[in-house]
Amino acid sequence: MKAYCGHIIYTPTSLAFEILPKGYVVVNDRGIIQGVYASDKYPYGNEIEVVDLGNQLLIPAMNDLHVHAPQFANMGIAMDVPLLLWLNKYTFPEEAKFADIEYARTIYTQFVDELVKQGTMRAAVFATIHTPATLLLADLFHQKGIGAHIGLVAMDRNSPDNLCNSVDEAIEGTNELLAHTKNYPLVNAIITPRFVPSCSPQMLRALSKQAKDRHLSIQSHLCETTNEINWVMELEPEALSYADVYHRYGLLTHDTLMAHCVYPSDIDMGLLQQTGTTIVHCPTSNCNLASGIAPIRRLLEAGIPVTLGSDVAAGHDLSMFQVMQSAIQMSKLNSAIHKRQVSALSLSEVFYMATKLGGSFFGKVGSFEVGYEFDALVIDNDSPMHDSIYNSDTLYTRLERFVYHGNVYQIKKRYCQGKEILIK
Ligand SMILES: [Zn+2]
Known part of the structure:
Protein backbone atom coordinates (compact mmCIF):
# COMPACT_ATOMS: atom_id res chain seq x y z
CA MET A 1 0.00 0.00 0.00
CA LYS A 2 0.99 3.58 -0.60
CA ALA A 3 -0.50 6.92 0.46
CA TYR A 4 -0.55 10.02 -1.75
CA CYS A 5 -0.61 13.25 0.23
CA GLY A 6 -1.64 16.45 -1.57
CA HIS A 7 -4.50 18.89 -2.04
CA ILE A 8 -7.25 16.47 -2.99
CA ILE A 9 -10.16 17.65 -5.14
CA TYR A 10 -12.91 15.44 -6.62
CA THR A 11 -16.66 15.29 -7.17
CA PRO A 12 -18.53 12.46 -5.39
CA THR A 13 -21.69 14.12 -6.80
CA SER A 14 -22.20 16.77 -9.46
CA LEU A 15 -23.40 19.27 -6.86
CA ALA A 16 -20.13 20.18 -5.16
CA PHE A 17 -16.42 19.47 -4.90
CA GLU A 18 -14.96 17.52 -2.02
CA ILE A 19 -11.76 19.38 -1.14
CA LEU A 20 -9.20 18.02 1.35
CA PRO A 21 -6.20 20.32 1.86
CA LYS A 22 -3.14 18.08 2.35
CA GLY A 23 -5.37 15.03 2.48
CA TYR A 24 -4.41 11.40 1.86
CA VAL A 25 -5.49 8.81 -0.71
CA VAL A 26 -4.40 5.29 0.26
CA VAL A 27 -4.00 2.90 -2.68
CA ASN A 28 -3.30 -0.85 -2.58
CA ASP A 29 -0.92 -2.79 -4.82
CA ARG A 30 -3.65 -3.49 -7.37
CA GLY A 31 -4.28 0.24 -7.80
CA ILE A 32 -7.54 0.28 -5.82
CA ILE A 33 -8.31 3.06 -3.35
CA GLN A 34 -8.50 1.78 0.25
CA GLY A 35 -9.22 5.06 2.03
CA VAL A 36 -9.43 8.84 1.64
CA TYR A 37 -8.61 10.98 4.68
CA ALA A 38 -8.49 14.61 5.74
CA SER A 39 -5.05 15.57 7.01
CA ASP A 40 -5.99 15.26 10.70
CA LYS A 41 -7.78 11.92 10.24
CA TYR A 42 -4.97 9.93 8.65
CA PRO A 43 -4.86 6.62 10.56
CA TYR A 44 -1.45 5.32 9.45
CA GLY A 45 1.82 6.45 10.92
CA ASN A 46 5.03 5.30 9.35
CA GLU A 47 3.53 1.92 8.51
CA ILE A 48 3.07 2.67 4.83
CA GLU A 49 5.01 4.70 2.30
CA VAL A 50 3.76 8.27 1.82
CA VAL A 51 4.27 10.06 -1.50
CA ASP A 52 4.25 13.72 -0.49
CA LEU A 53 3.00 15.85 -3.38
CA GLY A 54 3.80 19.07 -1.55
CA ASN A 55 1.62 21.97 -2.59
CA GLN A 56 0.28 20.26 -5.73
CA LEU A 57 -3.33 19.34 -6.50
CA LEU A 58 -4.38 15.70 -6.76
CA ILE A 59 -7.48 15.23 -8.94
CA PRO A 60 -9.10 12.28 -10.77
CA ALA A 61 -7.80 11.75 -14.32
CA GLY A 363 -15.68 0.30 -14.05
CA LYS A 364 -15.22 2.08 -10.73
CA VAL A 365 -13.24 4.94 -12.19
CA GLY A 366 -13.27 8.73 -11.89
CA SER A 367 -13.55 9.42 -8.16
CA PHE A 368 -11.48 9.13 -4.99
CA GLU A 369 -13.72 6.79 -3.04
CA VAL A 370 -13.05 3.42 -1.45
CA GLY A 371 -13.09 0.71 -4.12
CA TYR A 372 -12.33 3.08 -7.00
CA GLU A 373 -9.35 2.56 -9.29
CA PHE A 374 -6.68 5.17 -8.70
CA ASP A 375 -6.74 7.19 -11.95
CA ALA A 376 -5.25 10.55 -11.02
CA LEU A 377 -3.40 13.67 -12.11
CA VAL A 378 -0.96 15.75 -10.10
CA ILE A 379 -1.29 19.42 -11.00
CA ASP A 380 1.27 22.06 -10.15
CA ASN A 381 -0.21 25.46 -10.86
CA ASP A 382 0.70 27.20 -7.67
CA SER A 383 1.18 30.94 -7.78
CA PRO A 384 3.02 33.16 -5.28
CA MET A 385 -0.27 34.51 -3.92
CA HIS A 386 -1.27 31.12 -2.63
CA ASP A 387 2.05 29.84 -1.39
CA SER A 388 1.14 29.68 2.25
CA ILE A 389 -2.63 29.53 2.11
CA TYR A 390 -4.47 26.34 1.51
CA ASN A 391 -8.09 26.09 2.31
CA SER A 392 -11.10 24.97 0.31
CA ASP A 393 -11.62 28.39 -1.27
CA THR A 394 -8.09 28.93 -2.52
CA LEU A 395 -7.84 25.34 -3.76
CA TYR A 396 -11.13 25.68 -5.65
CA THR A 397 -9.71 28.82 -7.25
CA ARG A 398 -6.58 26.95 -8.29
CA LEU A 399 -8.64 24.21 -9.91
CA GLU A 400 -10.84 26.75 -11.69
CA ARG A 401 -7.78 28.54 -13.02
CA PHE A 402 -6.31 25.27 -14.21
CA VAL A 403 -9.52 24.30 -16.05
CA TYR A 404 -9.66 27.65 -17.84
CA HIS A 405 -6.03 28.46 -18.15
CA GLY A 406 -3.88 25.42 -17.38
CA ASN A 407 -1.54 23.58 -19.73
CA VAL A 408 0.05 20.15 -20.07
CA TYR A 409 3.28 21.31 -18.48
CA GLN A 410 1.40 21.83 -15.23
CA ILE A 411 0.34 18.15 -15.22
CA LYS A 412 3.28 16.68 -13.35
CA LYS A 413 2.17 13.06 -12.95
CA ARG A 414 -0.47 10.79 -14.43
CA TYR A 415 -1.76 7.54 -12.95
CA CYS A 416 -4.03 4.88 -14.43
CA GLN A 417 -5.19 2.09 -12.09
CA GLY A 418 -2.40 3.01 -9.67
CA LYS A 419 0.43 2.88 -12.23
CA GLU A 420 2.28 6.00 -13.22
CA ILE A 421 1.97 6.61 -16.98
CA LEU A 422 4.93 8.46 -18.43
CA ILE A 423 4.84 10.87 -21.35
CA LYS A 424 7.43 11.01 -24.09
ZN1 LIG B 1 -18.16 11.99 -33.52
Whole structure:
Protein backbone atom coordinates (compact mmCIF):
# COMPACT_ATOMS: atom_id res chain seq x y z
CA MET A 1 0.00 0.00 0.00
CA LYS A 2 0.99 3.58 -0.60
CA ALA A 3 -0.50 6.92 0.46
CA TYR A 4 -0.55 10.02 -1.75
CA CYS A 5 -0.61 13.25 0.23
CA GLY A 6 -1.64 16.45 -1.57
CA HIS A 7 -4.50 18.89 -2.04
CA ILE A 8 -7.25 16.47 -2.99
CA ILE A 9 -10.16 17.65 -5.14
CA TYR A 10 -12.91 15.44 -6.62
CA THR A 11 -16.66 15.29 -7.17
CA PRO A 12 -18.53 12.46 -5.39
CA THR A 13 -21.69 14.12 -6.80
CA SER A 14 -22.20 16.77 -9.46
CA LEU A 15 -23.40 19.27 -6.86
CA ALA A 16 -20.13 20.18 -5.16
CA PHE A 17 -16.42 19.47 -4.90
CA GLU A 18 -14.96 17.52 -2.02
CA ILE A 19 -11.76 19.38 -1.14
CA LEU A 20 -9.20 18.02 1.35
CA PRO A 21 -6.20 20.32 1.86
CA LYS A 22 -3.14 18.08 2.35
CA GLY A 23 -5.37 15.03 2.48
CA TYR A 24 -4.41 11.40 1.86
CA VAL A 25 -5.49 8.81 -0.71
CA VAL A 26 -4.40 5.29 0.26
CA VAL A 27 -4.00 2.90 -2.68
CA ASN A 28 -3.30 -0.85 -2.58
CA ASP A 29 -0.92 -2.79 -4.82
CA ARG A 30 -3.65 -3.49 -7.37
CA GLY A 31 -4.28 0.24 -7.80
CA ILE A 32 -7.54 0.28 -5.82
CA ILE A 33 -8.31 3.06 -3.35
CA GLN A 34 -8.50 1.78 0.25
CA GLY A 35 -9.22 5.06 2.03
CA VAL A 36 -9.43 8.84 1.64
CA TYR A 37 -8.61 10.98 4.68
CA ALA A 38 -8.49 14.61 5.74
CA SER A 39 -5.05 15.57 7.01
CA ASP A 40 -5.99 15.26 10.70
CA LYS A 41 -7.78 11.92 10.24
CA TYR A 42 -4.97 9.93 8.65
CA PRO A 43 -4.86 6.62 10.56
CA TYR A 44 -1.45 5.32 9.45
CA GLY A 45 1.82 6.45 10.92
CA ASN A 46 5.03 5.30 9.35
CA GLU A 47 3.53 1.92 8.51
CA ILE A 48 3.07 2.67 4.83
CA GLU A 49 5.01 4.70 2.30
CA VAL A 50 3.76 8.27 1.82
CA VAL A 51 4.27 10.06 -1.50
CA ASP A 52 4.25 13.72 -0.49
CA LEU A 53 3.00 15.85 -3.38
CA GLY A 54 3.80 19.07 -1.55
CA ASN A 55 1.62 21.97 -2.59
CA GLN A 56 0.28 20.26 -5.73
CA LEU A 57 -3.33 19.34 -6.50
CA LEU A 58 -4.38 15.70 -6.76
CA ILE A 59 -7.48 15.23 -8.94
CA PRO A 60 -9.10 12.28 -10.77
CA ALA A 61 -7.80 11.75 -14.32
CA MET A 62 -9.94 12.65 -17.32
CA ASN A 63 -12.24 10.37 -19.32
CA ASP A 64 -13.07 11.25 -22.95
CA LEU A 65 -16.30 9.54 -23.95
CA HIS A 66 -16.29 10.46 -27.65
CA VAL A 67 -13.23 10.77 -29.83
CA HIS A 68 -12.24 9.71 -33.37
CA ALA A 69 -8.63 8.47 -33.33
CA PRO A 70 -8.20 8.44 -37.15
CA GLN A 71 -9.13 12.12 -37.35
CA PHE A 72 -6.13 13.10 -35.22
CA ALA A 73 -4.17 14.47 -38.22
CA ASN A 74 -7.09 16.83 -38.93
CA MET A 75 -7.18 18.22 -35.39
CA GLY A 76 -7.42 22.01 -35.45
CA ILE A 77 -8.05 22.33 -39.21
CA ALA A 78 -10.86 21.96 -41.76
CA MET A 79 -13.51 23.92 -39.88
CA ASP A 80 -15.04 25.81 -42.82
CA VAL A 81 -18.14 23.67 -43.50
CA PRO A 82 -21.03 22.04 -41.60
CA LEU A 83 -21.23 18.35 -40.64
CA LEU A 84 -22.36 16.52 -43.77
CA LEU A 85 -20.03 18.47 -46.09
CA TRP A 86 -17.22 18.19 -43.55
CA LEU A 87 -17.53 14.40 -43.52
CA ASN A 88 -17.23 14.13 -47.31
CA LYS A 89 -14.67 16.85 -47.85
CA TYR A 90 -12.20 16.16 -45.03
CA THR A 91 -13.07 13.29 -42.76
CA PHE A 92 -13.83 10.35 -45.04
CA PRO A 93 -10.69 10.90 -47.21
CA GLU A 94 -8.57 10.98 -44.04
CA GLU A 95 -10.17 7.87 -42.55
CA ALA A 96 -9.68 5.96 -45.83
CA LYS A 97 -5.90 6.27 -45.32
CA PHE A 98 -6.10 3.80 -42.41
CA ALA A 99 -6.14 0.93 -44.89
CA ASP A 100 -2.37 1.52 -44.77
CA ILE A 101 -1.11 0.01 -41.52
CA GLU A 102 2.08 2.09 -41.46
CA TYR A 103 0.09 5.30 -41.78
CA ALA A 104 -2.16 4.04 -38.97
CA ARG A 105 0.87 3.30 -36.79
CA THR A 106 2.22 6.83 -37.21
CA ILE A 107 -1.04 8.62 -36.45
CA TYR A 108 -2.36 6.27 -33.76
CA THR A 109 0.94 6.39 -31.85
CA GLN A 110 0.78 10.18 -31.79
CA PHE A 111 -2.88 10.07 -30.82
CA VAL A 112 -2.34 7.83 -27.78
CA ASP A 113 0.71 9.86 -26.67
CA GLU A 114 -1.27 13.09 -26.89
CA LEU A 115 -4.22 11.67 -24.92
CA VAL A 116 -1.85 10.78 -22.08
CA LYS A 117 -0.13 14.14 -22.25
CA GLN A 118 -3.51 15.88 -21.86
CA GLY A 119 -4.35 13.81 -18.77
CA THR A 120 -6.94 11.48 -20.30
CA MET A 121 -6.55 7.94 -18.97
CA ARG A 122 -9.71 6.35 -20.47
CA ALA A 123 -11.51 6.96 -23.73
CA ALA A 124 -14.39 5.69 -25.84
CA VAL A 125 -12.84 5.72 -29.29
CA PHE A 126 -14.07 5.43 -32.87
CA ALA A 127 -11.47 3.77 -35.10
CA THR A 128 -12.29 3.07 -38.79
CA ILE A 129 -13.69 0.14 -40.78
CA HIS A 130 -10.17 -1.32 -41.07
CA THR A 131 -9.60 -4.31 -38.78
CA PRO A 132 -5.76 -4.46 -38.82
CA ALA A 133 -5.44 -0.75 -37.92
CA THR A 134 -8.07 -1.12 -35.20
CA LEU A 135 -6.20 -4.06 -33.62
CA LEU A 136 -3.05 -1.94 -33.71
CA LEU A 137 -4.85 0.89 -31.90
CA ALA A 138 -5.83 -1.60 -29.17
CA ASP A 139 -2.17 -2.68 -28.89
CA LEU A 140 -1.05 0.92 -28.47
CA PHE A 141 -3.52 1.60 -25.64
CA HIS A 142 -2.49 -1.63 -23.92
CA GLN A 143 1.22 -0.89 -24.26
CA LYS A 144 0.72 2.61 -22.89
CA GLY A 145 -1.21 1.24 -19.91
CA ILE A 146 -4.35 3.35 -20.32
CA GLY A 147 -7.95 2.26 -20.85
CA ALA A 148 -10.24 2.36 -23.87
CA HIS A 149 -13.38 1.05 -25.44
CA ILE A 150 -12.40 0.83 -29.09
CA GLY A 151 -14.95 0.67 -31.88
CA LEU A 152 -14.43 -0.84 -35.30
CA VAL A 153 -16.72 1.48 -37.25
CA ALA A 154 -19.61 -0.06 -39.19
CA MET A 155 -20.84 1.72 -42.32
CA ASP A 156 -22.46 0.12 -45.37
CA ARG A 157 -24.44 2.85 -47.14
CA ASN A 158 -24.18 6.50 -48.25
CA SER A 159 -20.41 6.40 -47.79
CA PRO A 160 -17.44 6.25 -50.17
CA ASP A 161 -16.75 2.75 -51.55
CA ASN A 162 -13.38 2.61 -49.84
CA LEU A 163 -15.03 3.28 -46.47
CA CYS A 164 -17.79 0.68 -46.56
CA ASN A 165 -17.74 -2.70 -44.86
CA SER A 166 -20.32 -5.44 -45.30
CA VAL A 167 -22.41 -6.65 -42.36
CA ASP A 168 -20.24 -9.79 -42.16
CA GLU A 169 -17.02 -7.78 -42.23
CA ALA A 170 -18.21 -5.46 -39.46
CA ILE A 171 -19.31 -8.32 -37.21
CA GLU A 172 -16.17 -10.38 -37.90
CA GLY A 173 -13.93 -7.34 -37.32
CA THR A 174 -15.37 -6.80 -33.84
CA ASN A 175 -15.05 -10.53 -33.10
CA GLU A 176 -11.38 -10.29 -34.03
CA LEU A 177 -10.97 -7.22 -31.83
CA LEU A 178 -12.58 -9.09 -28.91
CA ALA A 179 -10.26 -12.06 -29.36
CA HIS A 180 -7.26 -9.75 -29.73
CA THR A 181 -8.01 -7.78 -26.53
CA LYS A 182 -8.91 -10.83 -24.41
CA ASN A 183 -5.79 -10.40 -22.27
CA TYR A 184 -5.74 -6.60 -22.30
CA PRO A 185 -7.32 -5.74 -18.92
CA LEU A 186 -8.01 -2.08 -19.70
CA VAL A 187 -9.00 -2.36 -23.39
CA ASN A 188 -12.30 -3.62 -24.76
CA ALA A 189 -14.36 -3.52 -27.94
CA ILE A 190 -17.47 -1.36 -28.29
CA ILE A 191 -20.18 -1.74 -30.95
CA THR A 192 -19.94 1.29 -33.25
CA PRO A 193 -22.48 2.03 -35.98
CA ARG A 194 -21.20 5.36 -37.34
CA PHE A 195 -24.69 6.90 -37.50
CA VAL A 196 -28.03 6.00 -39.06
CA PRO A 197 -27.35 7.51 -42.52
CA SER A 198 -24.34 5.22 -43.02
CA CYS A 199 -25.86 2.00 -41.59
CA SER A 200 -28.50 -0.14 -43.31
CA PRO A 201 -31.29 -1.77 -41.28
CA GLN A 202 -29.49 -5.13 -41.74
CA MET A 203 -26.32 -3.64 -40.28
CA LEU A 204 -28.13 -2.09 -37.28
CA ARG A 205 -29.93 -5.36 -36.58
CA ALA A 206 -26.73 -7.42 -36.72
CA LEU A 207 -24.82 -4.97 -34.49
CA SER A 208 -27.58 -4.97 -31.91
CA LYS A 209 -27.51 -8.77 -31.77
CA GLN A 210 -23.73 -8.79 -31.40
CA ALA A 211 -23.90 -6.23 -28.56
CA LYS A 212 -26.44 -8.40 -26.77
CA ASP A 213 -24.67 -11.72 -27.38
CA ARG A 214 -21.22 -10.44 -26.37
CA HIS A 215 -22.41 -8.03 -23.59
CA LEU A 216 -20.84 -4.99 -25.22
CA SER A 217 -21.39 -1.27 -24.89
CA ILE A 218 -22.60 0.69 -27.92
CA GLN A 219 -21.60 4.12 -29.23
CA SER A 220 -22.91 6.29 -32.05
CA HIS A 221 -24.13 9.78 -33.00
CA LEU A 222 -27.59 11.26 -32.42
CA CYS A 223 -29.37 14.49 -33.48
CA GLU A 224 -26.23 16.49 -34.24
CA THR A 225 -27.66 18.81 -36.91
CA THR A 226 -31.09 19.51 -38.40
CA ASN A 227 -30.00 18.47 -41.92
CA GLU A 228 -28.82 15.14 -40.56
CA ILE A 229 -32.12 14.59 -38.70
CA ASN A 230 -34.13 15.36 -41.86
CA TRP A 231 -31.99 12.88 -43.81
CA VAL A 232 -32.54 10.18 -41.18
CA MET A 233 -36.30 10.70 -41.33
CA GLU A 234 -36.19 10.32 -45.15
CA LEU A 235 -34.15 7.14 -44.90
CA GLU A 236 -36.29 5.62 -42.13
CA PRO A 237 -39.83 6.97 -42.77
CA GLU A 238 -41.47 4.55 -40.35
CA ALA A 239 -39.49 5.79 -37.37
CA LEU A 240 -41.08 8.32 -35.04
CA SER A 241 -37.80 10.13 -34.45
CA TYR A 242 -34.02 9.77 -34.87
CA ALA A 243 -33.59 8.01 -31.53
CA ASP A 244 -36.51 5.75 -32.43
CA VAL A 245 -34.46 4.28 -35.29
CA TYR A 246 -31.78 3.09 -32.84
CA HIS A 247 -34.47 2.03 -30.38
CA ARG A 248 -36.27 -0.14 -32.94
CA TYR A 249 -33.07 -2.12 -33.42
CA GLY A 250 -32.40 -2.39 -29.67
CA LEU A 251 -29.39 -0.07 -29.74
CA LEU A 252 -30.47 2.26 -26.91
CA THR A 253 -29.42 0.66 -23.61
CA HIS A 254 -27.89 1.46 -20.23
CA ASP A 255 -24.54 0.82 -21.91
CA THR A 256 -25.08 3.12 -24.89
CA LEU A 257 -23.23 6.38 -25.50
CA MET A 258 -24.87 8.76 -27.97
CA ALA A 259 -22.80 11.77 -28.97
CA HIS A 260 -24.31 15.26 -29.36
CA CYS A 261 -28.13 15.30 -29.00
CA VAL A 262 -28.26 18.97 -29.99
CA TYR A 263 -31.84 18.75 -31.28
CA PRO A 264 -33.75 16.06 -29.35
CA SER A 265 -37.51 15.87 -29.95
CA ASP A 266 -39.87 15.01 -27.09
CA ILE A 267 -39.98 11.47 -28.47
CA ASP A 268 -36.17 11.28 -28.41
CA MET A 269 -36.13 12.55 -24.83
CA GLY A 270 -38.68 9.94 -23.74
CA LEU A 271 -36.70 7.10 -25.34
CA LEU A 272 -33.42 8.25 -23.80
CA GLN A 273 -35.07 8.40 -20.37
CA GLN A 274 -36.76 5.06 -20.73
CA THR A 275 -33.62 3.22 -21.89
CA GLY A 276 -31.05 4.89 -19.61
CA THR A 277 -28.93 5.95 -22.60
CA THR A 278 -26.05 8.33 -21.84
CA ILE A 279 -25.52 11.46 -23.94
CA VAL A 280 -21.97 12.60 -24.67
CA HIS A 281 -21.90 16.38 -24.89
CA CYS A 282 -19.22 17.64 -27.30
CA PRO A 283 -19.39 21.44 -27.04
CA THR A 284 -16.20 22.32 -28.97
CA SER A 285 -17.35 20.19 -31.88
CA ASN A 286 -20.89 21.63 -31.82
CA CYS A 287 -19.38 25.09 -31.94
CA ASN A 288 -16.75 24.40 -34.64
CA LEU A 289 -19.24 22.80 -37.06
CA ALA A 290 -21.89 25.41 -36.12
CA SER A 291 -24.17 22.49 -35.24
CA GLY A 292 -25.90 24.31 -32.37
CA ILE A 293 -26.10 24.47 -28.60
CA ALA A 294 -27.15 21.20 -26.98
CA PRO A 295 -29.90 21.61 -24.34
CA ILE A 296 -27.85 20.05 -21.57
CA ARG A 297 -29.84 21.48 -18.66
CA ARG A 298 -33.04 20.07 -20.18
CA LEU A 299 -31.44 16.63 -20.56
CA LEU A 300 -30.17 16.70 -16.96
CA GLU A 301 -33.54 17.80 -15.61
CA ALA A 302 -35.13 14.87 -17.45
CA GLY A 303 -32.74 12.55 -15.60
CA ILE A 304 -30.72 11.68 -18.72
CA PRO A 305 -27.03 11.11 -17.87
CA VAL A 306 -24.67 13.49 -19.68
CA THR A 307 -20.92 13.08 -19.98
CA LEU A 308 -18.30 14.87 -22.11
CA GLY A 309 -16.30 14.15 -25.26
CA SER A 310 -13.60 15.98 -27.20
CA ASP A 311 -14.96 14.68 -30.54
CA VAL A 312 -11.61 15.30 -32.20
CA ALA A 313 -11.35 16.30 -35.02
CA ALA A 314 -14.63 18.25 -35.16
CA GLY A 315 -13.45 19.21 -31.68
CA HIS A 316 -10.11 20.95 -32.02
CA ASP A 317 -8.33 19.77 -28.88
CA LEU A 318 -7.97 16.55 -26.88
CA SER A 319 -7.85 18.42 -23.56
CA MET A 320 -10.92 17.55 -21.49
CA PHE A 321 -10.25 20.69 -19.46
CA GLN A 322 -10.85 22.70 -22.60
CA VAL A 323 -14.04 20.69 -23.21
CA MET A 324 -15.24 21.44 -19.65
CA GLN A 325 -14.59 25.12 -20.15
CA SER A 326 -16.42 25.11 -23.47
CA ALA A 327 -19.39 23.24 -21.93
CA ILE A 328 -19.76 25.99 -19.34
CA GLN A 329 -19.38 28.74 -21.93
CA MET A 330 -21.96 27.20 -24.29
CA SER A 331 -24.37 26.76 -21.36
CA LYS A 332 -23.95 30.44 -20.47
CA LEU A 333 -24.79 31.47 -24.04
CA ASN A 334 -27.81 29.19 -23.83
CA SER A 335 -28.81 30.82 -20.57
CA ALA A 336 -28.48 34.29 -22.12
CA ILE A 337 -30.50 33.28 -25.19
CA HIS A 338 -33.25 32.01 -22.89
CA LYS A 339 -33.22 35.21 -20.84
CA ARG A 340 -31.71 33.43 -17.81
CA GLN A 341 -34.65 31.04 -17.57
CA VAL A 342 -32.20 28.15 -18.04
CA SER A 343 -29.31 27.92 -15.61
CA ALA A 344 -25.74 27.53 -16.85
CA LEU A 345 -23.58 24.53 -15.93
CA SER A 346 -21.35 24.84 -12.87
CA LEU A 347 -17.70 23.83 -12.63
CA SER A 348 -18.54 20.89 -10.37
CA GLU A 349 -21.18 19.66 -12.84
CA VAL A 350 -18.80 19.55 -15.81
CA PHE A 351 -15.95 18.15 -13.68
CA TYR A 352 -18.26 15.34 -12.53
CA MET A 353 -19.22 14.63 -16.17
CA ALA A 354 -15.56 14.24 -17.19
CA THR A 355 -14.53 12.22 -14.13
CA LYS A 356 -17.02 10.15 -12.12
CA LEU A 357 -19.81 9.84 -14.69
CA GLY A 358 -17.52 9.32 -17.68
CA GLY A 359 -15.40 6.93 -15.65
CA SER A 360 -18.40 4.76 -14.80
CA PHE A 361 -18.22 3.32 -18.34
CA PHE A 362 -14.85 1.78 -17.46
CA GLY A 363 -15.68 0.30 -14.05
CA LYS A 364 -15.22 2.08 -10.73
CA VAL A 365 -13.24 4.94 -12.19
CA GLY A 366 -13.27 8.73 -11.89
CA SER A 367 -13.55 9.42 -8.16
CA PHE A 368 -11.48 9.13 -4.99
CA GLU A 369 -13.72 6.79 -3.04
CA VAL A 370 -13.05 3.42 -1.45
CA GLY A 371 -13.09 0.71 -4.12
CA TYR A 372 -12.33 3.08 -7.00
CA GLU A 373 -9.35 2.56 -9.29
CA PHE A 374 -6.68 5.17 -8.70
CA ASP A 375 -6.74 7.19 -11.95
CA ALA A 376 -5.25 10.55 -11.02
CA LEU A 377 -3.40 13.67 -12.11
CA VAL A 378 -0.96 15.75 -10.10
CA ILE A 379 -1.29 19.42 -11.00
CA ASP A 380 1.27 22.06 -10.15
CA ASN A 381 -0.21 25.46 -10.86
CA ASP A 382 0.70 27.20 -7.67
CA SER A 383 1.18 30.94 -7.78
CA PRO A 384 3.02 33.16 -5.28
CA MET A 385 -0.27 34.51 -3.92
CA HIS A 386 -1.27 31.12 -2.63
CA ASP A 387 2.05 29.84 -1.39
CA SER A 388 1.14 29.68 2.25
CA ILE A 389 -2.63 29.53 2.11
CA TYR A 390 -4.47 26.34 1.51
CA ASN A 391 -8.09 26.09 2.31
CA SER A 392 -11.10 24.97 0.31
CA ASP A 393 -11.62 28.39 -1.27
CA THR A 394 -8.09 28.93 -2.52
CA LEU A 395 -7.84 25.34 -3.76
CA TYR A 396 -11.13 25.68 -5.65
CA THR A 397 -9.71 28.82 -7.25
CA ARG A 398 -6.58 26.95 -8.29
CA LEU A 399 -8.64 24.21 -9.91
CA GLU A 400 -10.84 26.75 -11.69
CA ARG A 401 -7.78 28.54 -13.02
CA PHE A 402 -6.31 25.27 -14.21
CA VAL A 403 -9.52 24.30 -16.05
CA TYR A 404 -9.66 27.65 -17.84
CA HIS A 405 -6.03 28.46 -18.15
CA GLY A 406 -3.88 25.42 -17.38
CA ASN A 407 -1.54 23.58 -19.73
CA VAL A 408 0.05 20.15 -20.07
CA TYR A 409 3.28 21.31 -18.48
CA GLN A 410 1.40 21.83 -15.23
CA ILE A 411 0.34 18.15 -15.22
CA LYS A 412 3.28 16.68 -13.35
CA LYS A 413 2.17 13.06 -12.95
CA ARG A 414 -0.47 10.79 -14.43
CA TYR A 415 -1.76 7.54 -12.95
CA CYS A 416 -4.03 4.88 -14.43
CA GLN A 417 -5.19 2.09 -12.09
CA GLY A 418 -2.40 3.01 -9.67
CA LYS A 419 0.43 2.88 -12.23
CA GLU A 420 2.28 6.00 -13.22
CA ILE A 421 1.97 6.61 -16.98
CA LEU A 422 4.93 8.46 -18.43
CA ILE A 423 4.84 10.87 -21.35
CA LYS A 424 7.43 11.01 -24.09
ZN1 LIG B 1 -18.16 11.99 -33.52
